[in-house]
Amino acid sequence: MKRAPSIFFYLPAGVVFSVFFWLPLGGLLLESFRPFTPGRIGAVSDAPLTLANYEELLTPSFLEFFVQTLRISLFASLVGLVFSFTLAYWITRRMSPRGRAIAIGFFVSLMFLSVLVRTYALELTFGAAGPFRAILLSFGVYPNSRGYIEVLVAAGLLHYIVPLATLTLLTTIQNVDPRLFDAAQTLGAPGWRAHLSVTLPLCRDGLLAAFLFSFAFSISAFVIPMILGKGRVLFVSNLIYNRFSEIADFPSGAAISAVLFAVSITIVYLTTRYVNRREAG
Amino acid sequence: MGRKIDDLFSGLGRVMNGFIICFLIIPLVVTSLMAFDARPYLGPLPPPALSTRWFSKFFSDDYFLRGLGVSLELALISVCLSVCIGVITAVALDRSNSRARELMTSLFVSPLIVPPVVTGFAILIFLSKLGVVNGFARLLCGHLIITIPYTIRATLNGVLGIDKSLTEAALTLGARERHAFWDITFPLARTGILCGGIFAFVVSLDDVAISIMLTDAKTYTLPVALVSSMRANFDLTLAAVSVLLMGLTLALIFVLEKTVGLNQVIGQGTFR
Numbered sequence: 001m002k003r004a005p006s007i008f009f010y011l012p013a014g015v016v017f018s019v020f021f022w023l024p025l026g027g028l029l030l031e032s033f034r035p036f037t038p039g040r041i042g043a044v045s046d047a048p049l050t051l052a053n054y055e056e057l058l059t060p061s062f063l064e065f066f067v068q069t070l071r072i073s074l075f076a077s078l079v080g081l082v083f084s085f086t087l088a089y090w091i092t093r094r095m096s097p098r099g100r101a102i103a104i105g106f107f108v109s110l111m112f113l114s115v116l117v118r119t120y121a122l123e124l125t126f127g128a129a130g131p132f133r134a135i136l137l138s139f140g141v142y143p144n145s146r147g148y149i150e151v152l153v154a155a156g157l158l159h160y161i162v163p164l165a166t167l168t169l170l171t172t173i174q175n176v177d178p179r180l181f182d183a184a185q186t187l188g189a190p191g192w193r194a195h196l197s198v199t200l201p202l203c204r205d206g207l208l209a210a211f212l213f214s215f216a217f218s219i220s221a222f223v224i225p226m227i228l229g230k231g232r233v234l235f236v237s238n239l240i241y242n243r244f245s246e247i248a249d250f251p252s253g254a255a256i257s258a259v260l261f262a263v264s265i266t267i268v269y270l271t272t273r274y275v276n277r278r279e280a281g
Numbered sequence: 282m283g284r285k286i287d288d289l290f291s292g293l294g295r296v297m298n299g300f301i302i303c304f305l306i307i308p309l310v311v312t313s314l315m316a317f318d319a320r321p322y323l324g325p326l327p328p329p330a331l332s333t334r335w336f337s338k339f340f341s342d343d344y345f346l347r348g349l350g351v352s353l354e355l356a357l358i359s360v361c362l363s364v365c366i367g368v369i370t371a372v373a374l375d376r377s378n379s380r381a382r383e384l385m386t387s388l389f390v391s392p393l394i395v396p397p398v399v400t401g402f403a404i405l406i407f408l409s410k411l412g413v414v415n416g417f418a419r420l421l422c423g424h425l426i427i428t429i430p431y432t433i434r435a436t437l438n439g440v441l442g443i444d445k446s447l448t449e450a451a452l453t454l455g456a457r458e459r460h461a462f463w464d465i466t467f468p469l470a471r472t473g474i475l476c477g478g479i480f481a482f483v484v485s486l487d488d489v490a491i492s493i494m495l496t497d498a499k500t501y502t503l504p505v506a507l508v509s510s511m512r513a514n515f516d517l518t519l520a521a522v523s524v525l526l527m528g529l530t531l532a533l534i535f536v537l538e539k540t541v542g543l544n545q546v547i548g549q550g551t552f553r
Contacts, residue, residue, distance in 0.1 A: 220396030
C-alpha cells in the first residue's frame with residue numbers, strides 16, 4: 001500500500017504554471033526596467049536597467065488614465081453594491097422557494113453569458129445609433145458626449161457586477177438570522193431603523209467582499225471600455241494593449257502592467273483578509 | 282411616521298429592483314429582436330419585417346468562420362488538457378496536509394486575480410523571446426493558464442467531499458491504488474470534474490483580453506474577430522452571433538442544472 005508521493009502529481013500543473021505564468025510575469029517585471037528602443041520589438045536583452053518607464057507614468061497624461069479607471073470603477077462598484085444588496089435581500093426574504101430558484105438560475109445564466117455579447121447588446125441598445133437615441137436627445141443627452149460615454153462604460157461594468165455581487169450577497173443575507181430583525185421591530189424600532197442597526201452591520205463583511213470583487217473586476221476590465229468607450233474613455237488595460245499594438249513599446253506596456261498588477265493584488269489581499277476573518281468568526 | 286418611511290423604502294426598493302432587472306434584460310431582448318431584422322441597415326425598433334439574413338451572412342463570412350473554427354478547436358483542446366491537469370492536481374492537493382493544500386491552491390488559482398491583459402502581455406513578451414511565433418501554440422498557452430484554475434478548484438471540491446474511508450476500504454481489501462482511483466474517486470468526483478470542464482469551456486470561448494495579445498494574422502479566435510469588426514463597422518451580423526452565443530449559454534446552463542445543480546455552481550463562482 002505504498003502511495004506515490006504527492007509531489008509527483010504536482011508536476012504537470014507546476015510545470016505549466018512555471019513556464020507559462022510565473023516566469024513570464026518575472027520577465028514582464030524585468031522588461032519594465034529596460035529602455036525602449038523605437039522601431040525595435042522588445043527591449044535589447046542586455047540593456048542597462050532604468051526607471052524611465054515608471055517615471056513616464058507619473059506625468060499627468062498617464063496619471064489621467066489611472067484616475068479615470070479608478071473613478072469609473074469606484075462609481076460602478078458602489079452603484080452595483082446598492083442595487084445588488086436590494087436585489088439579494090428581495091430574493092432571500094420576499095420570494096417563494098420556486099421564485100428564488102428561478103432568480104438564481106437567471107443570475108447564473110447571466111454570469112455565464114459572454115461579456116462580449118453583453119457589451120455589444122448595450123452598445124446596440126443605448127449607443128449612438130440605438131433605438132433610444134431619440135429619447136436621449138429629447139432629454140438633452142447627447143449619445144456622443146463624453147459624460148454619456150462614461151456612464152455607458154459604467155453601465156457595461158454594472159451588467160457584470162450586479163449578477164456577481166447579487167449571488168455573493170445571497171449567502172451573506174441568508175446567514176443573517178431574520179429573528180434578529182423581528183426582535184428589533186418588536187422592541188419598537190421601525191423597519192428602516194432595524195435594517196440600519198441590525199441587518200446592515202451583520203452583512204458588513206459580505207458587502208465589503210462584494211464591493212472588492214466588483215472593484216477588482218472593474219479596474220482590470222478590457223473589452224467593456226474598449227467597445228463602449230469608443231477610444232475616448234480608455235482604461236489602463238486598454239492603454240497596455242495600445243502600447244503593444246500601436247507603437248510596440250513593450251517596456252512601457254510592461255511598466256503599466258506592473259502597476260496595474262500591484263493595484264489588483266492589493267485589492268485581492270484586502271479581500272482575502274476580510275473574507276477569511278468572516279469565515280473564522 | 283415610522284410606517285410611512287418603511288413603506289417609502291420598500292416602495293423605493295421595488296422600483297430599484299424593477300429598474301435593474303429591466304436594465305439587465307432589455308439589451309438582450311433588443312439584440313435578439315434586431316438579429317432578425319430584415320432591413321439591410323441599422324434602423325429603429327421594432328423591425329418592420331423579420332428574416333434570418335444576418336445569420337446566413339455570418340455562416341457565409343470566411344473571416345468569422347475561421348475565428349469560430351479556431352475558437353472551438355482551442356476550447357476543446359484547452360478543456361481536455363486542463364481537465365486532465367486539474368484532476369491530477371486535485372489528487373495531489375487532496376493528499377497534502379491542509380496547510381500545503383491552502384498554499385498550493387492559492388498558487389494555482391492566482392491567474393484569476395491577475396488582470397488578463399497583464400497575463401496576455403507577459404506571455405507574449407516571454408514567448409517572443411523564446412522565438413515561439415505559432416499563433417495557435419501561443420493561444421493554447423494563454424488559455425491553459427486561465428482554464429486550469431477552474432478545473433483544479435471544481436475537481437478539488439468534488440474530491441474533498443469523498444469519504445476517505447471508501448478509498449481506504451478498497452485498499453485494505455487489496456485493490457491497487459490505481460484501481461481505487463478509477464473505481465471510487467473518479468466516479469464520485471465526476472460532477473465536480475464536469476463542472477470544471479464546463480467552466481473551462483466557457484472561459485476559453487469568451488476570452489478576449491489574453492487572446493488579442495497572442496493571435497497572429499491567420500490564427501485568431503471568434504471573440505477577437507468580433508471585437509475588431511465591432512470597431513470597424515457596426516453590423517447586425519454581430520447581433521446574430523450574440524443570439525447564437527446566448528443559445529449556447531442557455532444550453533450549458535441546462536446541462537449544469539440537470540447534472541450538477543445550479544446551487545452547487547454558485548459555490549464555485551469566479552472569485553471564491
